[in-house]
Amino acid sequence: MTKAKSPERNNEGFLENSSDWSPEIAAIIAAEDQIDLSEKHWEIIGLLREFYKKHEMSPPSNRLFVRSVKEALGEDKGNSIYLMRLFPGTPAKTACRIAGLPRPTNCL
Amino acid sequence: MGTLMVIDQPPYGTWAGREALDMAFSLAAFDQPVALLFTGAGVNWLRKSQETTGIGQKSVEKNLSAALIFGVEALYADATACARYGLVPDNMVTGVAMAENSAEVIRQHSHIAFAG
Amino acid sequence: MTEIDTLHILNKAPEHPRSAECLRAIEPGDVLLLIESAVLTLATCSDLQAGITIYALAPDVLARGIAHSTAEASLVDFAAMVELTVQAQKVISW
Numbered sequence A: 001m002t003k004a005k006s007p008e009r010n011n012e013g014f015l016e017n018s019s020d021w022s023p024e025i026a027a028i029i030a031a032e033d034q035i036d037l038s039e040k041h042w043e044i045i046g047l048l049r050e051f052y053k054k055h056e057m058s059p060p061s062n063r064l065f066v067r068s069v070k071e072a073l074g075e076d077k078g079n080s081i082y083l084m085r086l087f088p089g090t091p092a093k094t095a096c097r098i099a100g101l102p103r104p105t106n107c108l
Numbered sequence B: 001m002g003t004l005m006v007i008d009q010p011p012y013g014t015w016a017g018r019e020a021l022d023m024a025f026s027l028a029a030f031d032q033p034v035a036l037l038f039t040g041a042g043v044n045w046l047r048k049s050q051e052t053t054g055i056g057q058k059s060v061e062k063n064l065s066a067a068l069i070f071g072v073e074a075l076y077a078d079a080t081a082c083a084r085y086g087l088v089p090d091n092m093v094t095g096v097a098m099a100e101n102s103a104e105v106i107r108q109h110s111h112i113a114f115a116g
Numbered sequence C: 001m002t003e004i005d006t007l008h009i010l011n012k013a014p015e016h017p018r019s020a021e022c023l024r025a026i027e028p029g030d031v032l033l034l035i036e037s038a039v040l041t042l043a044t045c046s047d048l049q050a051g052i053t054i055y056a057l058a059p060d061v062l063a064r065g066i067a068h069s070t071a072e073a074s075l076v077d078f079a080a081m082v083e084l085t086v087q088a089q090k091v092i093s094w
Helices: A023-032 A039-055 A062-073 A080-086 A091-098 B016-029 B040-046 B060-064 B079-084 B102-107 C017-025 C036-043 C058-063 C078-087
Strands: B003-007 B034-038 B074-078 B096-099 B111-114 C004-010 C031-034 C053-057 C074-076 C088-093
Touching: A023 A091, A039 A062, A039 A080, A039 A091, A039 B060, A062 A080, A062 A091, A062 B016, A080 A091, B003 B016, B003 B040, B003 B102, B016 B034, B016 B060, B016 B111, B034 B040, B034 B102, B040 B060, B040 B074, B040 B079, B040 C036, B074 B079, B074 B102, B079 B096, B096 B102, C004 C017, C004 C078, C031 C036, C031 C078, C036 C053, C036 C058, C053 C058, C053 C078, C058 C074, C074 C078, C078 C088
Parallel strands: B003 B034, B003 B111, B034 B074, B074 B096, C004 C031, C004 C088, C031 C053, C053 C074
Antiparallel strands: none
């Protein structure tokens, strides 16, 4: 097996080059946060990547991340508890890092 | 009522408009009522089919399309400025309300801030 | 290769006072190059005077979504823009 060269990341673990992203890379980044990616995670990751393609930005804050998910998937998933359980820490930041997107601009 | 951010600067020339957009998004995030008014050269933010790969900037058209999702209440465009720049509903992004009298729109809000 | 006497490079939107000043200063035979926000001049109904050659920087035109309203101007890329400045005896950057 060839050893995949690990892509360049910034000091907060975000990919320097979004084209380096792949599902395998996502799993590696998630594992650093002790997250084992499930279908539920992939649903949100897919949504975020779609959002980025459409709007050329990551949702800039946690609240707007929650709102974007609510807009697309409804209240059951578009709430901060659900997203916090999937992506601990600052959910928007954790999820964007795993999805290979830029850091949300207004997250601490 | 609520806040009105007025963008009268053309897109891409400076960061002023993006900062105003960012502020509008932040207000919306905290459920503060906010709307955007585009006037003067600022109406060019609302034109469809902006292709920005050649200038290495993110498309304001695409950024702006997140506004209503984020809870920005309305996007207004000054009708006179649109006419000057050949903007009609057909070549504009969706969800824009034409303001025949933008002074009236300004009067309807309690806080008004200009970009830049 | 034709030589250009005076090349005016304008990067200001039509609302900017310097845009009007530039358009007033142009004389027949001059060349006008529109870049950045100045490409929006092509989307307005303002009549640019006859007898001047107009160029516009293609990436800036595309970014603003006005490629269809640039009949008055020839689109140039960055390399051609450099070429123009080299050909010009005098360059005025407005």
